[in-house]
Amino acid sequence: MPIEPGEYGIVKVKYGGCKGRIGLYDDDGYIVHEGYTFTENEESDEAEREFLENADHLAIVYFGAFILAPEHYYLPHDALEHVTMNDLMKRKDELFSLCVPYHEKGSKKYKKLCSYFSELHFVETSLLEKIVEQRYVNKPTGSRVFISHSSIDKPFAKLLCMDLEAEGYIPWLDEWDIKVGESIPERISTGLQEADFILVILSNNSVGSKWVEREWQTKYWSEIEKGKIAVLPLLLQDCAIPELLRTKKYADFRFDFNKGLSDLLYALEHLSK
Secondary structure, three states: OEOOOOOOEEEEEOOOOOOOOEEEEEEEEEEEOOOOOOOOOOOOHHHHHHHHHOEEEEEEEEOOOOOOOOOEEEEOHHHEEEOOHHHHHHHHHHHHHHOOOHHHOOOOHHHHHHHHHHHHHHHHHHHHHHHHHHHHHOOOOOOEEEEEOOHHHHHHHHHHHHHHHHOOOEEEOHHHHOOOOOOHHHHHHHHHHHOOEEEEEEOOOOOOOHHHHHHHHHHHHHHHHHOOOOEEEEEOOOOOOOHHHOOOOOEEOOOOHHHHHHHHHHHHHHHOO
């Protein structure tokens, strides 16, 4: 999910010296090529044209809030991509590790360390804001999506749900949608009936679960009867894929969460039409 000029907000850097960092794309700027000389009449169309021909249009990115970030960077727009919940959680853990050697004050690494602390504050704040906004503020109105998974794969399922909510879909997750005192089988049955799609998280844990198998097979036979795709497999790790799902293309989350999510969102968008 690449960033276009003007899509300001939280971004992740895909390549270059800042690869993997998460920051705020705040504005656009120009870096003038070496050797260019400004004309006296800067307001003329010709001067503007010459300026643009001799400058690189770049994104201005801060790794942290304005007050905390010690510096800003000029980065190509195609080096930036949208941030997922998985990106934020992963980067938070990385930054904790990077910020451990705080005793190196006075060395050249101290400035870099300040930058990491600034980014850590930004990532944690952004993560909290996203969780609150997606859980309690936004009211998605898109397709209903049932998440079939093993309990051991719950952390992955939660991250996936929050990113689906951010895209306007309505995910159904047992931990969120079954209240204390309610009948678990009855609520799951209702969730399956109301769902437009069922996402089957395939892993060594789930393929051995009879509960997961019953969930997706319920929708699978409905798919056969109606002739409309409703069961979407997501491969979380190498495993023995159930025979009925082997002919289906899966969204591959084994090596790259963002790539798997992008493929899944593309499928949901076109199947929901």
